[in-house]
Amino acid sequence: MTDQAIAITVNGERRKGRTEARTTLADFLRDELALTGTHVGCEHGVCGACTVLLDGEAVRSCLVLAVQADGADITTIEGIGPEPGRLGPVQQAFMECHGLQCGFCTPGFVVSVTSFLAEQPAPTDDEIREMLSGNICRCTGYQGIVAAVHRATELIEEATA
Amino acid sequence: MTTTDAGSAGRFVGQSVRRKEDPRLLTGRGTYVDDMSLPGMLHACFVRSNVAHGRIVSIDCDAARAVDGVVAVLTGTELNVGRGSMQPTLMFEDAANVAVQPLTEGTVLFVGDPVALVVAESRAVAEDAAELVEVNIDMLEAVVGFDAALLEGAPLVHPDKGANVGQDMPVIMPGWDEIKADAAHVVSATFNQHRQTNVPMETRGIVASFDPASGELHAYLSTQNPHEARLVLSRVTGVPEHLVRVTARDVGGGFGQKMFLFRDEQTIGAAAVYLGRSIKWIEDRRENLIASNHARADRTTVELALDADGKLLGAFVDEVEDAGAWPLGSMGGAAPAVGAYFTGAYKLPFLSWHARAVWTNTCQRGAYRGPWMMETTAREQMVDYAARAIGMDPWEWRRRNVVKDADLPYTTPMFMTYDDSISPDATLEQAAQVIDYDAFRAEQRRAFESEGRLLGVGLSLYIEPCAMGMMDPLSTETANVRVMPSGKVSVALGTGSHGQGLETTMAQVVAEELGIDIDDVIVVQGDTASSPFGRGTGGSGSAIIGANACRLASAAVRDKAFAIAAQLMEAAANDLEVSDGRITVKGTPARGIDFAEVARVAYLETAKLPEGMEASLEATHTYKAPPVTWANACHACTVEVDRYTGLVKILRYVVSEDCGKMINPAIVDGQIAGGVVQGIGGVLFEHMIYDPDGNPLATTFMDYLLPTAAEIPTIEIHHIETPAPNPGGHKGVGEGGAIGAPACVFNAVADALALLDVTITDQPLGPREVLDALMAAGH
């Protein structure tokens, strides 16, 4: 199998690498770029753990090939906060509301919720649950996660007020 | 949504302190096993049987071995030689155990049975090569399900055992026939519980690294129980225990699956030693669904004898569980516990039972959050069934039969005594009141009579044995509390936190006891190199066993700090107190010394220490759990069943529970909610189905359906805090949600369907099953 060279921008940094055509973006981020915050829970597009932002859109990186992302701008969980050591509003809200237990699903939820709230800053409870249904958490029973999304809307509003 | 009496809360214990784990986990800086890479590390992929039962004719590895990048293709011929027991330490000398080997030779026993292992330079190459391994199998008739296993003349899963029943425990007490003859009512029913599986979001995995020069094996694992993993890895590989190290940093859930090290991880450990290399194996989701462990899969028949007022006279329970093909440890299940704990929260004068477990050509049974939940599921479903049969409301039935405060201590017919630290009556009343039981009954009638809608309410009441002190090696935890010269504190524990937040809760306990800030405490756990032997995390035990070990070790540290401070301040040690990091004389807060200064002296100015005192400031305490600690709860929920689509919608879900003194109420609620949602998922969505030939039909998340936020209501949690008789007053809380929920949801659906005189006895209750039940009753 022949390798292909690709170049992507990840969390604001220009990264180059070589990859086989069949390598998923999730594996490329984890194995080639050592960004292990993106988790792989199913590898078939259902659990949402692998969610990253690709040119601003939330995508399942287990369903995108690395070569398809050539030239794209990617944000992973490692780059979702304002700066190293500080939490963004969605992360902060998850912490305040006990929105995570084992933390394995968490990067996917945080990235999905970040993208969702950028488009829908004042969602209803039903809209939140509907949106969250694309991600699976086996630990929390979703109680803390739903609360965290509500709390994140407040934190974002406070920050922009 | 939570009511808590925080009256007895301390500065840290009893507070919803934010978790120390969260910043790293929220920023992608956790370290799960797949995040671990070692120089020169190889990758492994199992070759598994794709038939349920058959004789291996040949395994041809030549094509796979020829692939560029393949380092080895191993079969039982290489790997099964001279292995020690793969059974869990707890049960490794049990007569019911089957001889599990790293890779199956001779006869494969389930779809997923590992027969070869490919080790290569990358995961992709290992997977490619695994496809080229040619396994030739002569198919045999598969044994799938209870009826097939118990059939006279059925093929045997383990011919050397002579039967498919691997465990047969009759505890038949005399007098049952006489009790039934005199009873006003005798009601009996059989409940089928369908097969489910744990589904941690992080699958299993291991990076095993063997250094042939030093003889050391270091395994990075996703485990709940590092010390148990070390013991069993030592047995199976022959590497002595002190040369095996197990490290688990972040663990992405387990729910029992990672409590005992399974065969696959042990096999990778053996392969690492055999090849003298580092090998990573990360289970994929299909493997996790078909070849890790399954659970539930029970059939329970209950016979109750009642007097004219509905009071219990006695019960007989017949329990059969499906243990699968290669169960680890005493059939891998809990059938006897279903009988032994069947009494639950009721005054039951007589109990007799028969428990059996059968081998089948399916994935092994293993622990899943509340492994013997069938005692609650079958009992609570039977309570509603029997109450309906004699025309009594199920709440009223429970009120008449529940163990009340005045009945305590109460000894069950199985000779177990509930002390006065339980509160089943109070939780029953609270749950029923919060769900507004009577008002709901009125609304149910109205909705049915005027609109034909099917509403239902369900209750589920239980008492859970936590932190079993009689089960070595799961009975003890040792905490080492070590103060550094700067006054900062490091706590070493043998636990295996996998979502419970033990780095936070154990630090809360230590900070509280030492009177210092929680930010000055770090808990190091999940690593055999840093901690004394411990029981890991499971069986609703860490709050009881881990926290009390921390508390008592901290108390010893505090005593020593007081002795040093007394010497330095020329005061009496028993006149001292500590808070906010400062040790002061009681009543004279101006006279004091910083805790950090005491620590400094203990290491760096040892001449100032009291005569004969050992320098340093640390203590180790091993806490052994009492034989059993009882927790209790009552769940209540309301549902609407759509009679045309069969869909069940949960309207409200209420939990009233008593886990004793809470360390961190937010974490307690999180444990309960997580367990409840697994229970709901089990009743309404999750079903691990096999076809009659033993092929698993749920191999992806498209077929094994997990609940999402869209299907789950708000879980309303209420607490009653009755301290347990241990130093911290804590009880277990990890499993209860998953124990109470299945019967609660089932009973609510059964209650709704009873409006149309439809009777159900089996789970799951997906739309198809509900419609089938309606149809069978002519609707």
Ligand code: FES
């Ligand atoms: S790993 Fe991509 S959706 Fe599950």
Ligand code: FES
């Ligand atoms: S926190 Fe464990 S899967 Fe969500």
